[in-house]
Amino acid sequence: MENLIGIMQGFQTLFIPGVLIYVFLGFFIGTFFGAIPGLTATLAIALLLPVTYSMDIVKALVMCMGIYMAGMYAGSITAITINIPGAPAAIMTAIEGNKMMQRGQGAKALGQAAFASMIGGTIGSILLMIVAPLAVKLALLVKTPGKFSLILFAFVVVILIQRKSIAKGAVATILGIMITTIGIDIMQPARRFTFGIDFLIQGIDLMPLIIGTFAISELLIQSEKSCNEYQLVNKEMLNQKIRRKDFLPSIKEIKEIGLMLYIKSALIGYFIGVLPGAGGSMAAFISYAEAIRSSKNPDKFGTGTLEGIAAAESANNAVCGGALVPMLTFGIPGDAVSAVVLGVLIINGLQPGPRLMTTQFHLVAPMFAALFVSALIILPLTLYMLGPYFIKIVCINRKILYPSIALVAMVGGYVSTYSTFQMLMTLIMGIIAYFLRKQNYPTVSLLLGFILGPMIEKYFRRGLYISEGNPLIFLTEWDSIVFLILIVVFYYFLAVRRPIDIKEAIEKIDLNNLK
Amino acid sequence: MAKKNILERINSTSLLAIILIIANSIYLIEGINTAPPIKNGELGITFFPIVISLLLYIAAICILIAGIREKSVLSFNLSKISKPSAVIFITFIYVLIFKQIGYILSSILYVLSLMLLFEDETGFKTKKLLNIVYSIIIVLLIYLLYQKVFGVRLPVGEVF
Numbered sequence: 305m306e307n308l309i310g311i312m313q314g315f316q317t318l319f320i321p322g323v324l325i326y327v328f329l330g331f332f333i334g335t336f337f338g339a340i341p342g343l344t345a346t347l348a349i350a351l352l353l354p355v356t357y358s359m360d361i362v363k364a365l366v367m368c369m370g371i372y373m374a375g376m377y378a379g380s381i382t383a384i385t386i387n388i389p390g391a392p393a394a395i396m397t398a399i400e401g402n403k404m405m406q407r408g409q410g411a412k413a414l415g416q417a418a419f420a421s422m423i424g425g426t427i428g429s430i431l432l433m434i435v436a437p438l439a440v441k442l443a444l445l446v447k448t449p450g451k452f453s454l455i456l457f458a459f460v461v462v463i464l465i466q467r468k469s470i471a472k473g474a475v476a477t478i479l480g481i482m483i484t485t486i487g488i489d490i491m492q493p494a495r496r497f498t499f500g501i502d503f504l505i506q507g508i509d510l511m512p513l514i515i516g517t518f519a520i521s522e523l524l525i526q527s528e529k530s531c532n533e534y535q536l537v538n539k540e541m542l543n544q545k546i547r548r549k550d551f552l553p554s555i556k557e558i559k560e561i562g563l564m565l566y567i568k569s570a571l572i573g574y575f576i577g578v579l580p581g582a583g584g585s586m587a588a589f590i591s592y593a594e595a596i597r598s599s600k601n602p603d604k605f606g607t608g609t610l611e612g613i614a615a616a617e618s619a620n621n622a623v624c625g626g627a628l629v630p631m632l633t634f635g636i637p638g639d640a641v642s643a644v645v646l647g648v649l650i651i652n653g654l655q656p657g658p659r660l661m662t663t664q665f666h667l668v669a670p671m672f673a674a675l676f677v678s679a680l681i682i683l684p685l686t687l688y689m690l691g692p693y694f695i696k697i698v699c700i701n702r703k704i705l706y707p708s709i710a711l712v713a714m715v716g717g718y719v720s721t722y723s724t725f726q727m728l729m730t731l732i733m734g735i736i737a738y739f740l741r742k743q744n745y746p747t748v749s750l751l752l753g754f755i756l757g758p759m760i761e762k763y764f765r766r767g768l769y770i771s772e773g774n775p776l777i778f779l780t781e782w783d784s785i786v787f788l789i790l791i792v793v794f795y796y797f798l799a800v801r802r803p804i805d806i807k808e809a810i811e812k813i814d815l816n817n818l819k
Numbered sequence: 820m821a822k823k824n825i826l827e828r829i830n831s832t833s834l835l836a837i838i839l840i841i842a843n844s845i846y847l848i849e850g851i852n853t854a855p856p857i858k859n860g861e862l863g864i865t866f867f868p869i870v871i872s873l874l875l876y877i878a879a880i881c882i883l884i885a886g887i888r889e890k891s892v893l894s895f896n897l898s899k900i901s902k903p904s905a906v907i908f909i910t911f912i913y914v915l916i917f918k919q920i921g922y923i924l925s926s927i928l929y930v931l932s933l934m935l936l937f938e939d940e941t942g943f944k945t946k947k948l949l950n951i952v953y954s955i956i957i958v959l960l961i962y963l964l965y966q967k968v969f970g971v972r973l974p975v976g977e978v979f
């Protein structure tokens with residue numbers, strides 16, 4: 305009851321015009337970044353990170369929610385129209401949607417993507433409101449040894465989820481942890497890993513790491529690309545003629561797809577969102593594969609079906625609600641966007657965890673409301689009003705776009721501590737992330753390692769301090785045992801026994817058709 | 820077919836793994852030199868970092884072996900890395916001059932340089948004067964956003 309009142313107050317706060325406008329603003333920013341290939345919602349929040357310093361935290365958080373929801377959805381715009389997914393989560397949408405586009409059914413595909421995103425996002429938000437307060441009660445039961453094992457569990461899942469490149473996932477995660485060890489020790493006033501450089505005593509701030517990893521590395525990757533492909537894209541896009549009413553999916557279509565498919569995909573997306581490091585692309589992948597498995601006409605998939613779009617889009621938007629549960633209750637982000645939102649909280653002096661959810665629920669509740677309103681109201685509203693113009697977003701001259709991003713990123717690095725040292729760190733982190741990305745090392749793992757690194761070290765050392773140096777404390781305390789068992793279970797399912805149906809379904813999909 | 824020697828087997832995967840192993844060794848040596856991992860039966864400040872460093876060796880060696888087994892060889896394409904290198908260089912110069920000549924001037928030069936870099940023969944070509952106008956507009960818009968809207972102080976320059 306107390307939580308329900310808190311959430312209602314969250315809605316009340318959200319509907320103050322001065323707050324609501326930030327959700328709309330975030331939604332437009334998210335749509336812009338989500339629609340343009342190469343730009344993501346993660347990058348949008350990373351670039352906005354420095355300005356959140358001087359913003360009211362509630363406004364900053366609701367804006368992030370708008371970006372999150374829009375970023376997940378907007379990737380489908382270019383995925384459908386020009387076969388280039390604006391975001392990784394829209395890859396499956398591109399497979400089906402662009403085939404429809406080629407048949408002259410582009411608007412129908414766009415409308416279906418929006419409708420499914422609305423359903424998925426709404427279900428995800430409702431589940432977040434229900435599950436998060438319950439998860440807090442569980443989080444309160446976890447003590448120091450359990451907290452160590454929980455973070456270890458998160459790391460193991462983040463690494464195992466990389467499937468084909470587990471070693472690369474491990475390297476990226478460990479590198480993230482290593483970077484956090486530079487500077488002053490977390491428990492004693494002693495310097496370490498400064499390599500004789502005095503500047504390194506201040507350590508590496510979260511902001512340069514986030515901005516460098518997501519903005520500067522993207523800038524370097526984009527600088528390799530020729531303008532040729534962008535010109536081609538622009539010509540194709542300008543030829544699209546879409547009317548407002550074309551976006552509305554008919555009742556007949558929805559009935560043919562079946563409400564159960566939307567709901568099932570949303571649930572898959574939500575639970576994948578809860579897993580650390582999984583994210584929207586995996587949710588879309590798995591729910592798409594599940595849609596093929598359970599379909600009466602599996603052969604239709606890959607030829608341009610609404611079911612495929614509905615499954616993928618419903619799932620990737622439901623991820624938003626799922627990913628916020630572990631982030632807010634345990635301080636463990638479910639995906640890259642929630643990891644950067646965690647950064648927003650930390651930078652503004654808030655430590656996610658059960659205490660935040662109990663004592664400062666008034667700051668968190670508007671986030672829940674913003675996610676819900678973004679999915680249920682703003683998403684269809686903006687599609688209907690601005691849908692025909694969405695496609696023109698992508699026509700922006702990249703010669704202006706990327707230098708602007710570079711400037712915002714570098715100034716953002718400076719703003720974190722008003723020092724050019726952190727600016728330099730932004731550049732260095734960007735270069736490291738660039739080389740890692742070129743070799744398919746997951747940068748999300750690097751970020752999670754950086755965020756959770758100090759925590760795992762703290763709980764590890766504190767655990768051993770409590771037990772007077774006896775490491776068996778991690779094997780005898782029940783809260784720790786639970787997470788260690790979970791590690792074994794997840795290892796079995798993710799590394800030893802991979803789901804055969806999904807694997808087969810994925811093999812059927814011809815990803816090479818994508819540009 | 821003659822067997823490849825170890826140098827011929829190096830490709831981008833194994834090269835990055837080797838760099839990681841070298842960097843990790845520097846990290847480990849620094850850790851050992853800073854403080855002993857265990858002192859008087861208690862964990863020191865370098866115990867945990869040394870443990871993760873050892874784990875990194877295992878992962879990096881796995882990648883190195885996988886890289887050596889790959890069929891691809893190291894190909895060095897100068898044209899492919901010239902633009903990212905130029906972006907890095909320009910950004911580095913920007914960091915150096917940012918406080919010295921102030922936000923406005925350094926940022927105009929930075930944005931203008933990047934605009935020229937992102938413009939190639941086949942791309943969007945605009946007149947040089949227009950490029951300057953665009954860079955000034957971008958820099959001023961971001962200045963307004965940070966300094967006026969969010970109240971962030973940006974450097975005015977120490978030289979002038």
